[in-house]
Amino acid sequence: MRNLIPSYIRVPIVFFIILGLVEYFVDSGDQPAFIKYPVILLFLLLVLLILVAIEAIIGALENVMFQSLTEEAKERFLASKTKVPQFTWIKNTYKKLAGTKPIETESELILDHNYDGIKELDNSLPPWWIYSFYASIVFAAVYLVNVHILGNNSQFDEYAEEYKQAEISIAEYKKNAKDLVDINTVTQLTDAADLSAGKAIFMQNCVACHMADGGGGIGPNLTDKHWILGGGIKNVFHTITEGGRDGKGMIAWKQNFKPSEIAQVASYVLSLQGTTPANPKEPQGDIIWPDETEETPAVDETKTTEVDSLSTMAATK
Structure with missing residues (x-):
């Protein structure tokens, strides 16, 4: 051969x-x-x-x-x-x-x-x-x-470049790996498929306390701007994950659902803001704007002046 x-x-x-x-x-x-x-x-x-x-x-x-x-x-x-x-x-x-x-x-x-x-x-x-x-x-x-005289392409430069590329790859991976979401990286979802999935979980697990329309029953009203444990996607995500106040009955749902599913439920809850439930429960907690970046509405100065005047008259009486 x-x-x-x-x-x-x-x-x-x-x-x-x-x-x-x-x-x-x-x-x-x-x-x-x-x-x-x-x-x-x-x-x-x-x-x-x-x-x-x-x-x-x-x-x-x-x-x-x-x-x-x-x-x-x-x-x-x-x-x-x-x-x-x-x-x-x-x-x-x-x-x-x-x-x-x-x-x-x-x-x-x-x-x-x-x-x-x-x-x-x-x-x-x-x-x-x-x-x-x-x-x-x-x-x-x-x-x-x-490498050793001009200092080009040293192992330290290669390490720094590889580390930088690794950070970019990790960030890109986290964007696509939804179950790696946590309270620091969660964002409000607006996609119809995510909201639909969040609604399905809500209807199966949350209506007993919050009603199907979010108006509240045992639990608080989810359609107003009053929040007991804080509004916005991060606070709502944390509340669902870790549970509500001690002794109030809401469990920590992190044992039942993946982080991506909790993000869907939290986004669906926030989508109920401004809707009109059939029998809304009285407001509880403080007024907290769901969007942390949203500016607080400007105060009407004329009404403020009127309130101050009435207060002054009452004091003189």
């Missing part, structure tokens, strides 16, 4: 198979993995060098075994080799990179001494090894100047 497929064809095939596996298993979005992650590019280059080295070592072993044959066996071996159409420039480039010598000429490289019949070739280091060694020296020099 090795005679049918030359090494300069085997190596690229194996390399591209490994490249395809890397691209398949590494999630790099729209970019190739070896471009998005430089460490993968270095890994692939290392793999390519290892493949070339393996082929060179195997070729050297074959040459050693060839030299141990008799002259007659050598001739039979050379005559039996299958000739395969070859791309000359690829073959020549590969041979230059591997630095291998033809079997027929290796007799010129055999040293005079031997060990128990094992002979040694006086080969130089293969060009691929020398080139990679020189490249590592150049890379080390550039890295030293860029």
Whole structure:
């Protein structure tokens, strides 16, 4: 099989198979993995060098075994080799990179001494090894100047950038993960689907105390602007989550519903503001505007003057 497929064809095939596996298993979005992650590019280059080295070592072993044959066996071996159409420039480039010598000429490289019949070739280091060694020296020099002298792309900068990207990713994840909502991040929902889901939960669990229209019964009226434990989405969310006042009967619903469902119920409760229930319960608590950003309505100064005048007259009497 090795005679049918030359090494300069085997190596690229194996390399591209490994490249395809890397691209398949590494999630790099729209970019190739070896471009998005430089460490993968270095890994692939290392793999390519290892493949070339393996082929060179195997070729050297074959040459050693060839030299141990008799002259007659050598001739039979050379005559039996299958000739395969070859791309000359690829073959020549590969041979230059591997630095291998033809079997027929290796007799010129055999040293005079031997060990128990094992002979040694006086080969130089293969060009691929020398080139990679020189490249590592150049890379080390550039890295030293860029990182440790100029202070560019240091590990601290990379850490800060990765940390910043992680915070952005976490914030984006929290936007889409509704069940991570809490009292600090909850916002009033206005989508019809959310309000409908909140109404369904309200009708199933809250009408016994607050009535179906929110007018109040055992519990307070939810349609006016008076709130016992505070209005607005954050206060209502907290009240439903942790329960009402001690001894007043409202339980903590956090054991029954997910945070996203409590946010839906709280938003539905706030949507009842300004509606007219059939039998509204008298106001309880203080007037608190549901929207914390909403400005308090301006006071009519003429009416204030009239009240002050009546108070002064009453005092004189």
